[in-house]
Amino acid sequence: MQLIPSEFVIGGVYFPPLLIASFLGVVAAWLTTQLLNRYRLSRFFAYPPLVLLAIAVIYTVFIGTFIIPA
C-alpha cells in the first residue's frame, strides 16, 4: 500500500500535499471552533488558543493520512 500522498497540480504548478492538508485542517478547525462557540461548549476548555492549534493538527494529520489521495 502506497502511504505517501501525491502532489497536487493546479494550473501546472505543483503543490505539496501537506500544504493542502494543513490549509484544509485549519479551515476545518476554525469551523469546529465556531460551532463550539455557538453551542457554548468552549467553556469546558481552559486555554482555547491551544485547543484550536491541537484541533488543527489533528485535522491536518487526519486529512493528510486518509483523505489526500495517495
Add this chain to the structure above:
Amino acid sequence: MLSFRFKESFKTALAMTTAYGIALAMDWEKPYWAAFAVAFIGLATVGQSLNKGAMRMLGTLLGGLMAFVILALFPQDRWGFILALSLVFAFCTYMRMGDSHQYFWQVVGVALAIIALSAGFDPVNAFDIAVLRAQETALGILVYSLVTVLVWPSRTEPEFNATVDSLASTQLRLFQAYMMEMRGQGGTEQGDALHAEAMQNQSQFSLLLDAAVTDSFEVWEVRRQWRLYRAKVEEFAWAMASWRDGFSGLQGLDLDALLPNLRDFDEEIQARLADIGRMQTGQSPSRQPQDVVLRPDTGQIDGLSHFQVAALTAARTQLQALARVTRSLFEIASELHGLGRAASEQREEPRSTHGFVPDPERLTASVRVMAILWMAYLAGVYIPDIPNLVGFIIMSGSIGITFVSMPQISASILLLPLSVSLLFAGFVYLLIMPSMSSYFELGPLIFLVTFAICYLFFNPRQVISRQAGLSVFAVVTGITNEQQYDFVSFADSTSMVMLVLLILVIVTYFPIWIHPRKVFVQLLARFFRSAEYLLSTMRWDPDGTPTRVDLWRKRFHTRELATLPGKLGTWVHTIDPGILGHTPPQQVQTLVNHLQALSYRMQALLEARTKPQADFLVQELLSDVRAWRLLAQRACGQLSHDPASGRHATFRSELDRVLNHLEARVEEVLNRATGAQFSEMDGEHFYGLLGAYRSVSEALVDYAGTASAIDWARWRESRF
C-alpha cells in the same frame, strides 16, 4: 464637475507613475521604494501631505543613522545585532503610540528595519543601501508634493476656517443645552448629541491646524495664537464636562432663586460664544466681555442641606472656570482677527516635567513588536529556505508596528485585503506585464492600477486595504529596468505575505493573549486599583513631604485614572455579542460612561483635596472623613479584584449611611463654628471637598448598578 474622490485618486496615480518613471530613468535599484513613499503620504490637502512628507523624510534620515550605529556596533554578532535592533524598534513603537509625531516614529522604525536588515545581510553595501533608500524616499515625497501643489491644489485653509466656525457654533449650542439641562428644562439626549459633535469638531480642528500652519501663510503668521486657542478649546471642553457631571446633585433646586444673577451670567457667556463665532467669520464682535461673578443668595441657601450647598458650590466653581476660559477664547479670537492684543499676554502652560511615567499599553505594544521581530528572525535562522528572508523580516516589522499599535484590530481582517491584493498583483505581473516592452506601456498600467486601488478604497476606513493593495502591487511586480517574469518570484512573495500574517496571528496569543473580553476586564481592574491607590494617598499629611517614589506612583495612577475610561471605550465595539448573553450591548457602553464619570469625579476630589481647609474642620471631621475614605477605598479594592463584585443595594446603603453621618457631623461642627474660624474662602473649599465626596460615592453606586446588570458569568466563559 469631477469629484474629490476622482481628483485625489488621479493625483496619487500621477505621482506614482512619475516617481516610478524617474527612478527607472535614473537606473536606481528598487524603484518601488519611491512608490512606497507616494503610497503612504497621500492625504487630503497640500498641508497635510507636506507635513507627512516631511515626517517621512526626517524619519528616514534618523532611522538610517540608527541603523548605521547598530551595524557599526555589531558587525559580526547576529544575536547582538537583532537584540539591539529589536530594542530600538520597540522604542520606536513606544514613541509611535504617544501623543505627538506618531507617523515620524513609525517611519524611523520602518526605515531602521529596512536599512539595518538589508545592510546587515549585505554589509559591504550597507552605506549604498541607506543612501538609496533615503534618495528614493525623497524622490517620492518631492514628486507627490509637486503634484499636490500643481494639480487641483486643495488648500487646508477653507476647510480649517469652516471647522473653526462650526466648532464655535457647536460650543454655543452645547452651552445652551447644558444650561437648560442644569435648570431641569431639557433631557440629556440633545446634550449628548452636541457633545459628540463638539468632540468631532475639536479633533478635526486640531488635525487641520497643523496642516493649515504648513500651507497657509495667514495661519502660519499667527500660529502661536492658534495653538493657544487650541489649548483653550481643550480647557473649555474639560470645564464643560466637569460642570455637567455635577448636575445630578442640583436636582430639585430652584437655581434662579439660589443664584439671582444666573440669567445675566448665562446671557454673558452666550454673548461671548456668539461673538467668538462672529469673529471667526470675519465680523466684529457686538460687545466686549463684561465681568460677571455668580453670587449666591445667602438667605435662600440657609434652607439647603450641606450636600446641596456643596453641589451648588461645585457648580458655581465650574461656571466661574467657564467664564474665565470663554474670556480667554474671546481675547485670542480678537487678536487672531486683528481686533485686539490682549491674548498676547497669555501663554501656553508649560508641560509637566515630572519625569518618565510608563504607559502599560505602549509597553505591551513594544513587547509584542519585539516578539514579532524575533519570531521572524528565528524563523530565518532555523528554518531553511524561507522565501525572500530579508523582505520577510522587514515586512513583519513594518506591518507589525502598525498592527500592535491598534490591538483592537484582529489579524484575520488583514487576510481578505492581502489575498485580493496578491491575486490582483499576480494577475498583472504574470499575465499583463510580460507583453509590455517600454515605459510608455508600463506607465499607463501603473497609473490605471494605482487609480483603481485609490478610487475603490477611498474611504478613510479602508486605509488598510488601500495601503495593502498599493504595497503588495509594488512588491509583487518588483518593477526594475532588468525586469524578469518568474512564477517562483510570485509564489515567494505570496508565501512571504502569508508567513507574515501567520506571525501576526501567533502574536495575538503569545507572549500576551489579546482577547477583547479579557483585556476589558483587565483594564477595569487596573482602573479600580488606581482609584484605590489614589484614595489611599488622601491619608498623607498635607504638611508632610512624600518620597519621590510615592509622588511617581501617584502620577502614574492619576494618569491611569484619567486615560483608562477612554481606552476601555475603544474596546467596547470589539466585544463579541455572544459573550453578553441576555445583556444588551449598550449596557457595556453605559458601564464605560459611568466609569468616565467616576474618573472625572475622582480627579475633582483629588484637586479639591489640595486646597487648604479650616483647621478646626480638619480636626473635628477627621475620623468621619476617614470612615468615608476607608469605605470607598475598600469598595475600589474589592472592584479591582473583581470588577463585577459591586452590589448596587449594598453600596448604596453603606455609602448613604456614612454620608448621612458625615452630614450630621458637619451640621453639628458648623453650628459651633465662629465667624473667625470659618471664612468665606474656607466655606468654598470645604463645600467643594464635601461635594466631591458625595459625587464620587454616587458614581461608585451608579457603576455598581450598571455592572450588576451584566451577565459576568457568561462573560468569563472561555471562547475561541
